[in-house]
Amino acid sequence: MAEYDDYEDPGFFNSSNDSRQEHKHYLQFSKIFLPCTYVVVFVCGLLGNSLVLIISVFYxxxxxxxxxxxVNxxxxxxxxVCTLPFWAYASIHEWVFGNVxxxxxLGIYTMNFYTSMLILTxxxxxxxxxxVQATKTYNQQxxxxxxxxxxxxxxxxxSMLVSLPQVIYGNVLYLDKLICDYHDEEISTVVLTTQMTLGFFLPLLAMIVCYSVIIKTLLHARGFQKHRSLKIIxxxxxxxxxxxxxxxxVKLIRTTSWEYHAMTSFHxxxxxxxxxxxxxxxxxxxLYAFVGLKFRKNFWKLVKDIGCLPYLGASHQWKSSEDTSKTYSATNNVEATSMFQL
Known part of the structure; x- marks a missing residue:
């Protein structure tokens, strides 16, 4: 976590008064920036993902x-995102939640990060x-x-296996204050490479290869949803x-060049x-739910059920979505042109 840098290590910043002063400015910045970021991501992520989960399960x-x-x-x-309030508190004060x-x-944070990235893949x-296999895909649902x-x-x-190193090497340390941290140098290069591959390079490769073929297919499609689908891609x-x-x-640089740890700009x-x-x-x-017509239709159902929308207004939304969905289904290359209808 980024808040691990929220302490002053005299071993790194003893070259000059300017370096120490610069690091103090960084500490002041991180004490404001990190909690605000964590709170924003926590609130928005909690509301958005809870809504998607409720609609996916019940509607x-x-x-x-x-x-x-x-659903996953x-x-x-x-x-x-539910782990972020703990890190927000620790970045302002210190780690008070114990070693266990x-x-x-650390394990939950890492496991769910990689789970999310693999699901995106x-x-x-x-x-x-x-x-590319629309008919075969439909017949084997x-x-x-x-x-x-x-x-x-x-x-x-x-993801659970990949997160084990963070669980094993994670500990509460005292460096000017109590922090929850793990040291990268104790984790093998193979583990770090595996984590970066699952967390970034694999999803990136999948997007480049798959979406390139999808774009090529859409360019030859006649459906009027082609341009919308391309924009979403x-x-x-x-x-x-x-x-x-x-x-x-930045993580790649950190694993290959440890001297960057001594630079405040790198922090x-x-x-x-x-x-x-x-x-x-x-x-x-x-990106993966609200752009879908089916999901938006179920969203209006949920809003109506909890009493936040008049019945007529909701019905109008459902009717519009249903009519549009039927129109999409009637076009040629339906799998390609309405694949983001979800």
């Missing part, structure tokens, strides 16, 4: 593989198959549903790159890029 029948993934994705993001809680939260591959549930179980197990890839690439590049880079990476938990509900 939306799991008719295809993407629906299965869209908000669940992983939801558990992930430290190991547990599966959603990308599923959309790819829905385009039952088998695909079973495989999807098995894949989700494997994803959770793999570019948005998904752009958000992923903008939120995940900076932090992973700024870690803090800011990691905070940006957390935005993924807030944006996933928008």
């Amino acid at each position: 939306q029948k799991q008719k295809n593989l993407t629906d299965v993934f869209l 994705l908000p669940l992983a993001d939801l558990v992930f 809680m430290c190991k547990t939260l 599966c959603i990308t591959v599923d959309r790819f198959l829905a385009v 039952a088998k695909r549903m079973i495989r999807g549930k098995v894949i989700c179980l494997l994803i959770w197990l793999i 570019f948005l998904v890839v752009a958000v992923f790159l903008l939120t995940q690439m900076p932090f992973n590049l 700024y880079a870690i803090t800011v890029t990691e905070a940006i990476a957390y935005l993924r938990a807030c944006l996933n509900p928008v």
Whole structure:
């Protein structure tokens, strides 16, 4: 976590008064920036992912593989954001939750981060198959549903194994104040490489390969939803790159060049890029759920059920969505042109 840098290590910053002063400025910055970021991501992520999870479980029948993934994705993001209040408190004060809680939260935080990234990869591959093998995919829905549930179980197990090093090496340390931390130098390069591969390079490769084929297919499609689908694809890839690439590049530098730990500017880079990476938990509900017509229809049902919307207004929304959905289904290349209808 970025807040681990919220202490002054005289071993790193003893070269000059300017360096110590610069690091003090960094500490003041992190005490304000980190808690604010954690609170924003926690509130937005909690509301968005809870809403997606409620609608997916109670209002939306799991008719295809993407629906299965869209239950596990908000669940992983939801558990992930629920660890942030602990880190927010620790960044302002110190770690007061004990060693067991430290190991547990480090494990939960890491496990759900990689679970979320792997599920995003599966959603990308599923959309790819829905385009290039539309007929075969439709005829094998039952088998695909079973495989999807098995894949989700494997994803959770793999993420749990990948997070074990953080649990093993995580401890409460005293460095000017109590912090919950783990040391990268105690974790093998193989483990760090595996984590970076699962957390960034694998999803990135899947997006590049799968969405390239999807875009090529859409360009030859006649459906009027082609341009909307292309915009959504570019948005998904752009958000992923903008939120995940900076932090992973910084992590890559950190694993190869330890001398950067002595640079205050590098600590700024870690803090800011990691905070940006957390935005993924807030944006996933928008990118992978709210863009779907079926999901928006069920959202209005939920709003009506809790009494926040007049019945007529809700009915109008449902009718509009149903009519539009029927129109989409009637077009050629339905899998390609309405694949984001979810």
